[in-house]
Amino acid sequence: xxxxxxxxxxxxxxxxxxxxxxxxxxxxxxxxxxxxxxxxxxxxxxxxxxxxxxxxxxxxxxxxxxxxxxxxxxxxxxxxxxxxxxxxxxxxxxxxxxxxxxxxxxxxxxxxxxx
Amino acid sequence: xxxxxxxxxxxxxxxxxxxxxxxxxxxxxxxxxxxxxxxxxxxxxxxxxxxxxxxxxxxxxxxxxxxxxxxxxxxxxxxxxxxxxxxxxxxxxxxxxxxxxxxxxxxxxxxxxx
Numbered sequence: 395x396x397x398x399x400x401x402x403x404x405x406x407x408x409x410x411x412x413x414x415x416x417x418x419x420x421x422x423x424x425x426x427x428x429x430x431x432x433x434x435x436x437x438x439x440x441x442x443x444x445x446x447x448x449x450x451x452x453x454x455x456x457x458x459x460x461x462x463x464x465x466x467x468x469x470x471x472x473x474x475x476x477x478x479x480x481x482x483x484x485x486x487x488x489x490x491x492x493x494x495x496x497x498x499x500x501x502x503x504x505x506x507x508x509x
Numbered sequence: 510x511x512x513x514x515x516x517x518x519x520x521x522x523x524x525x526x527x528x529x530x531x532x533x534x535x536x537x538x539x540x541x542x543x544x545x546x547x548x549x550x551x552x553x554x555x556x557x558x559x560x561x562x563x564x565x566x567x568x569x570x571x572x573x574x575x576x577x578x579x580x581x582x583x584x585x586x587x588x589x590x591x592x593x594x595x596x597x598x599x600x601x602x603x604x605x606x607x608x609x610x611x612x613x614x615x616x617x618x619x620x621x622x623x
Binding site: 398426428430435436437438439440443445484486488495496497498499500501502 | 513515540542544549550551552553554557564565568600602607608609610613614615616617619
């Protein structure tokens with residue numbers, strides 16, 4: 395069974411500061427990894443995904459994430475946040491095709507960007 | 510190409526009533542997934558359907574919940590005899606294949622049971 399841990403439920407940060415949102419996963423097989431953003435009362439928007447290849451993945455809105463297999467982590471980073479980045483961020487995993495067709499989500503990290 | 514459409518966006522039901530949530534996938538998408546987000550929690554998988562077939566319902570509660578994706582029309586998530594604990598946001602996602610790597614989420618239906 396897979397599981398996803400997002401250690402920080404809330405992360406406050408000042409505008410233009412860097413931020414890292416942590417995600418660790420547990421799985422007995424190789425996985426695909428995703429980060430989604432959810433703005434208030436909205437659906438989920440895909441920020442980026444890791445399927446294979448380069449461990450550094452670049453996404454939309456200036457976000458990037460690095461897959462670390464030995465530490466089973468997929469932390470999300472942005473070098474300089476904007477007030478509009480205030481939202482809930484979810485890390486998720488799924489098994490490659492043939493192993494399942496559902497996402498397992500973490501409990502989310504609320505990013506609050508302050509002036 | 511419109512995105513994944515869910516309606517209604519907000520639904521209020523009294524305890525014991527039925528709730529019907531609709532999900533129209535993106536054009537060309539024949540795979541639909543339903544997730545539930547309880548307050549202060551992440552999304553939990555409920556069911557995965559392909560046109561006219563339920564492929565995986567391992568996340569569905571054993572009673573009162575059902576889902577369908579007919580040949581024509583939207584996918585429906587049906588909750589009978591709702592209870593307060595059913596209050597949540599329900600999201601669907603659609604994909605042209607069976608992979609979440611190509612899936613898009615709708616904006617969700619927020620169900621409130623009073």
